[in-house]
Amino acid sequence: MSKVIVVTSGKGGVGKTTSSAAFAAGLAAKGFKTAVIDFDVGLRNLDLIMGVERRVVYDFVNVINGEATLKQALIKDKRVDNLYILPASQTRDKDALNTEGVESVINELKEDGFDYIVCDSPAGIEKGAFMALYFADEAIVVTNPEVSSVRDSDRILGILQSRSKVAEEGGTVKEHLLITRYSPERVEGGDMLSMEDIQDILSIPLIGVIPESGSVLQASNSGNPVIMDKESQAGQAYTDVVARFLGEDVPLRFVNPEEKKGFFKKLFG
């Protein structure tokens, strides 16, 4: 059974695309046939973060308009087997997406035996975001530890549970909270909301906490999903997210301020 997972947030710039790329690459690395779709029509950058921008010939909108087949538009990742990217168009706007078109693409992916279809949502609560979440079975709600991001996530959760297809049919979209750009030091200093505060407000299950990390920018500049960087804390935290998503019980890491290692600890610790 294929599953459609939307990565969404309401607020912009919180790490949806970074998370979509890492999550999809992580699932594929575990052996699941995975497609990741860029719903940010007009502002495509999933292909950049995944390092496939020079291989984009056809895009999501071309497929919807019948100008290309899905096979022609899907880009097979060269690093990870089982990973496919469906890029967004840069020259259209979000109105180029429509429910029937999106549905037919998703159905075709399902028929092609994809285990997971990851939808990278654009920011906002307008058409593009709505299209990205409409067919979702599960949602990863990406939230930064600040009030406005939490409020927007709350808003998007309301939309998810009332306007998605599953909700319209009386069901529930499974919700996962992913906190990104978390800085335990700044939480301790009182500049940022703590993960407990965020969970308390949103009251949905936590799937992971990704620390603020310079390796994320490095990774996206080099076109490698950060999950492939086994040295980086963000990459390791995304690996944990994938494991938890697949049902493993993995403790949280990188959520407490780092101990300032003294000289002796560095030597012997």
Place this chain on the structure above:
Amino acid sequence: MQLKGEMSMLNVLHIQDTDVNKVCSTLEQKRDEAPQFFMQSPLVIDGSELSGNALDLDFSALKEGLLELGFIPVGVRNFPEAANKLIRASGWAIMRAQQAPSNTADTKSEPVEEKAVQAEAKSENTNPATQTIGMNSAMTVDRPVRSGQQIYAANADMTVLAPTSAGSEIMADGSIHIYGALRGRVLAGAQGNENARIYCQSLQAELVAIAGRYQLFDELDTNLKGKPAMIRLEGEKLIVEAL
């Protein structure tokens, strides 16, 4: 256009124009004359003095406009039945007046509590599957009420088994019980029932109202913030008591 405080303190806005921009800009002036009084105030729209065709009125835009101005759009009344579909589609409650709509309502006071109500459960944003109106006319909400959502229990009490978020709004004609944290707006006795009460496990509401008497969180005179509390009406005053 006249803006009148009525007995229940649910303000009623009599509109004459179908031009939403015009309505909103006039209302903005009124609001700025007495911002303390009108800010965040629940508002009912009355169409009995409307000169144009009600079907030309963009009810969604009206609602958005009112929200932007800081009002809480509650419901509409005295619009022709032909507009009902439009009205409901835009997420308004329909309040039906008992007496025939009067044309010159300038001086007459029309307490909302005397209205027989045929309010419809509304809210585009709410999944109807989560709420059921049972035999005892109580609505149960078992999922969090999120920012931007509105839930209305018409002619019923409401029980919420989950938290309500800042920016959400729950409303009932009867009493309201909230077993999660109460962070949004809560309006009990929405049609003027002064005996309606609000019971909650953690009082953090942005606004509480009973039968139209409302208070913002900051104005609440209580040390029970964040604690279990009951709110009732005594005369014109909202009383907050420990549960």
